[in-house]
Amino acid sequence: MKRPATSGTSPKAHGTNGNGSATPAPLGNDAGAFASRRSFLLAASASAGALLLGRRGETFACAAEPSAASAAQAIGIQLYTLRDLMGKNFDYTLDQVAAIGFKEVEFAGLFDKSAKKVREKLDKLGLTSPTSHIPYDRFKNDLAGVAEEARVLGNRYVVCPWIDAAARRDAAAYKTIAADFNRFATSLQRLGLAFAYHNHDFEFAKLPDGQIGYDILLADCDPKLVKMELDLFWITKAGYDPLAYFAKWPGRFPLVHVKDMASGGTMVNVGQGAIDWPHLFSKRREAGIQHFFVEHDNPKSPLEDIRTSYTYMAKLGL
Secondary structure (H helix, E strand, C coil): CCCCCCCCCCCCCCCCCCCCCCCCCCCCCCCCCCHHHHHHHHHHHHHHHHHCCCCCCCCCCCCCCCCHHHHCCCEEEEHHHHHHHHHHCHHHHHHHHHHHCCCEEEECCCCCCCHHHHHHHHHHHCCEEEEEECCHHHHHHCHHHHHHHHHHHCCCEEEECCCCHHHCCCHHHHHHHHHHHHHHHHHHHHCCCEEEEECCCHHHCECCCCCEHHHHHHHHCCCCCEEEEEEHHHHHHCCCCHHHHHHHCCCCCCEEEECEECCCCCEECCCCCCCCHHHHHCCHHHHCCCEEEECCCCCCCHHHHHHHHHHHHHHHCC
16 A cells, blocks of 8 residues: 655665665654555455354364475465455456466455355466465454464465554564464464464664564564565665565565565556566575565556566566
């Protein structure tokens, strides 16, 4: 989703300071900046929970992580990019996604469809859904429902995509969040699922004591349990270097969101911006990347935009 305009100069994609991170650009006031995405996820998730079909007592298949080499060949899409089209014509939109060449989809809500019906559609199109975005509150209040929905969809990962501002005011708050994530992940692992967290740029703003929230999560979350879905646009927008994080925290990033940034800091289609994708993805093994999800928070022409990004990604030969 579109961030409010930030002041000052735009961050460089790969410049670092002495700590291995670029001097962050001003992040601005993010109060309410992602309200539409959060509201969208909450509403969509509630609908999915109400419609979920499946046998709760059924054993989950093991969600063993595939090797980076085997999974890196598929190009996925975060379907939040197509939320307006999905809301109008769910089946047609997925038809177009498959026709473009995507093999994996990441859900952010099921648009009033049952997980069973969605899975049937995916199977018909030859698509898989390794991950879904689930609101933080649902992990707290309906973990069994989250796991059942993931089982039906065929997810390996369930991803928390957002932390409310009131819950992340200082370092102590981030430590509480990390403890929650460890607890969610422990329970989900018993059910054959992995838990991950997706960042925006607010996690990289300095806290009152000078610490970085994202760094606290990486330090306090059990690396065997909690994975990271690194949004490569937002970390770059915040002024930090993904490669520095790959080097410092190897193997922690099995999922990435791929969206490009123009020199002025705006979001553009993959391959049309300033991020050096071949250089960045040359370290994909070090990072542990298994799944690449193209995304654009506010595309002008959604289907054409994702086709442009897919075409560029396909040419990289990952």
